[in-house]
Each structure stands twice: as C-alpha cells, then as structure tokens.
Amino acid sequence: MIECKKLVKRYGKTLALDGLDLNVGDGEVHGFVGPNGAGKTTAIRILATLLRPTSGEAFVDGVSVTGDPQGVRRLIGYMPDFFGVYDDLKAWEYLDFYAGCMGIGAKERRRRIDEVLDLTALSDKREAYVDSLSRGMKQRLCLAHLMMHDPKLLILDEPASGMDPRARSEMREILGDISAMGKTVLISSHILPELAQMCTSISILEKGKLTFSGSVQALENKMNASQLVIRFACEPSEAQARAAIEKLKEELDMVAVRDGLTCWRIDTQENVMQDGEALRLLMAVGLPVCDFHRERATLEDVFMEVTKG
Ligand SMILES: Nc1ncnc2c1ncn2[C@@H]1O[C@H](COP(=O)(O)OP(=O)(O)OP(=O)(O)O)[C@@H](O)[C@H]1O
Numbered sequence: 001m002i003e004c005k006k007l008v009k010r011y012g013k014t015l016a017l018d019g020l021d022l023n024v025g026d027g028e029v030h031g032f033v034g035p036n037g038a039g040k041t042t043a044i045r046i047l048a049t050l051l052r053p054t055s056g057e058a059f060v061d062g063v064s065v066t067g068d069p070q071g072v073r074r075l076i077g078y079m080p081d082f083f084g085v086y087d088d089l090k091a092w093e094y095l096d097f098y099a100g101c102m103g104i105g106a107k108e109r110r111r112r113i114d115e116v117l118d119l120t121a122l123s124d125k126r127e128a129y130v131d132s133l134s135r136g137m138k139q140r141l142c143l144a145h146l147m148m149h150d151p152k153l154l155i156l157d158e159p160a161s162g163m164d165p166r167a168r169s170e171m172r173e174i175l176g177d178i179s180a181m182g183k184t185v186l187i188s189s190h191i192l193p194e195l196a197q198m199c200t201s202i203s204i205l206e207k208g209k210l211t212f213s214g215s216v217q218a219l220e221n222k223m224n225a226s227q228l229v230i231r232f233a234c235e236p237s238e239a240q241a242r243a244a245i246e247k248l249k250e251e252l253d254m255v256a257v258r259d260g261l262t263c264w265r266i267d268t269q270e271n272v273m274q275d276g277e278a279l280r281l282l283m284a285v286g287l288p289v290c291d292f293h294r295e296r297a298t299l300e301d302v303f304m305e306v307t308k309g
C-alpha cells in the first residue's frame with residue numbers, strides 16, 4: 001500500500017530524510033516510530049502530498065505522490081500532528097461540512113455521518129459543539145472525518161499524543177475496527193511500547209533512515225535476548241564462587257559474570273530445564289542464593305538500542 005524509494009528531503013542544510021526506503025503491505029497497521037526530529041512528519045507529509053521530496057519516489061497503492069497527487073488524496077485520510085477544528089460547529093455539522101467539500105451528496109452524507117460517528121463512539125456527541133469536546137474526542141472526531149470518503153489508507157501523525165491511558169485504549173479499539181474493515185493504517189509516535197500494542201508491523205526511523213522494519217513479532221524476537229540474574233544473601237566465599245563458576249561452564253556451558261559482590265549475570269537463551277539445572281548446581285555447591293530470575297529487554301530498551309546513534 002505504501003512504497004517509499006530512496007526518499008530524500010532537505011530543508012536548507014538540514015537533511016530530514018536520508019534515502020528512506022519504506023514498504024507497508026495492504027491491511028497492515030504500521031507503527032512509524034522515531035525520536036523527535038527523526039523525520040516522521042516529513043515522510044508523512046510527503047505521503048500526504050503536502051510536501052515534495054528533494055529526490056526519490058513514493059507511491060500509495062501504486063499511485064505516485066508527485067505524479068498524481070489528486071489521485072493519492074482520494075486514497076488517503078490524513079490526520080496532521082496539529083489540527084484545527086471549527087469551534088462553532090456541532091459534531092455532525094463539522095463532518096457534513098468536510099464531506100460536502102469532498103463532493104459527497106447530501107443523502108449519502110447523512111448515512112456516512114451516522115456510520116463514522118458510530119465507528120468512533122461519538123454517536124451521543126452528534127449535537128455537541130466541537131468546542132465542548134475533550135481533546136481525545138476531538139481526535140476521534142478527526143478520525144471520523146478521515147473515514148467519511150472511505151479511504152484505503154489512513155495516515156495518522158502522533159494521534160495518541162496527549163491522550164490519557166483510557167483514551168489511548170479507545171483509540172486502539174477504533175483502529176482495530178478500522179483495520180478489520182480492510183484499511184491500511186500508518187501511525188506515528190515517538191513511544192514504541194504505546195504503538196507495539198496496536199500495530200501489526202513497525203518501522204523505526206532514526207535521522208531520516210530506517211534502523212528497523214518488520215513485524216511486531218520480529219521486534220519481540222530481538223528482545224528475546226535475556227539474562228539470568230542470580231543474587232546471594234551474602235557474599236559467597238571465593239572457593240565456593242570459583243567452584244560454581246567452573247561447574248556452570250563445564251556442565252552447562254554458562255558463563256557467569258560477576259556484577260558486584262552479591263550478584264551474577266549469565267547471558268543465555270531462555271531454557272527452563274537448563275535454568276533449573278543451574279539453580280540446582282548453585283545450591284549443591286552451597287551458595288546462599290536468595291534470588292534467581294530472568295531479566296528481559298523491554299520494548300523501551302530495544303528502542304534505545306536501535307536509536308542510539
Ligand atoms: N519546515 C521546516 N524547515 C526546516 N527544517 C525543518 C522543517 N520541518 C522539519 N525540519 C527539520 O527536519 C528534521 C525532521 O523533522 P520532522 O518534523 O520530520 O521530525 P519528526 O520525526 O516528526 O519529529 P517529532 O517527533 O518532534 O514530531 C528536524 O531536524 C527538523 O528540525
């Protein structure tokens with residue numbers, strides 16, 4: 001649905017996109033993650049036909065964003081990072097106004113307004129003034145507006161920023177419904193854990209280039225690297241410690257690394273049987289083990305790892 005080929009965007013001396021290659025398949029909910037200034041909004045504005053790339057190409061459903069911007073606009077619904085809504089309109093009037101701009105007929109508009117208000121859980125706010133809606137509701141109303149012309153691709157720039165956990169979870173549900181309707185969604189954020197829960201695939205952007213792109217599963221596999229952490233109630237005697245470290249190496253091929261006087265760490269793939277053997281071995285040597293657990297990298301750790309440049 002989205003194909004970016006070697007996209008470059010310069011703002012004077014600033015290189016915002018540095019040969020970005022991005023592919024998003026049909027029906028994906030794709031998270032576009034990167035720290036502040038990584039180039040997310042720039043890439044999104046190019047896809048939304050609001051900005052021309054310095055070089056490179058981008059296509060939405062095979063239509064070129066520079067060759068046929070009008071064609072692309074029919075295919076997409078774009079929610080900018082900061083959007084204004086007309087305050088003196090009621091929710092349904094707001095939707096009606098935009099649908100009119102898009103050339104949707106009056107009868108069809110009434111039907112679509114009911115559908116999109118229902119989709120975004122705003123039916124009971126139909127007659128409310130836009131002004132009176134909370135920030136999260138305004139964001140949902142904007143989503144409703146994007147759905148009016150039944151686009152194939154939704155492009156949302158940081159829709160979850162400023163939302164409380166409940167609003168985020170509602171947003172997740174709505175995106176789930178939208179995805180079940182067969183739409184493709186590109187959604188940006190600088191918070192990976194927030195996106196991982198609502199996406200099927202993820203790209204991580206750093207200084208205008210991707211440092212990761214793949215399924216959420218592939219991202220989680222990156223985190224499978226975990227450590228065995230062993231703590232002792234008191235410092236073990238040197239003789240015991242040496243004996244245990246040697247046995248761990250000989251019998252289980254585990255290399256224990258000391259982390260302070262009362263903690264050891266072992267880098268190994270998770271293996272319940274082998275972990276159990278290691279614990280038995282430590283107890284047999286008589287070490288005062290008081291804590292024995294696995295520490296996994298969090299999504300936040302992975303994000304820090306792939307954006308550390
Ligand atoms: N209109 C502009 N003129 C000059 N430089 C710009 C302009 N827009 C963006 N930039 C620069 O391009 C780079 C990428 O900015 P962009 O807004 O695309 O990042 P972002 O990933 O969306 O960041 P954020 O998470 O803060 O929204 C930044 O260095 C920014 O300062």
Ligand SMILES: [Mg+2]
Nearest residue numbers: 040041042081
């Ligand atoms: Mg941005």
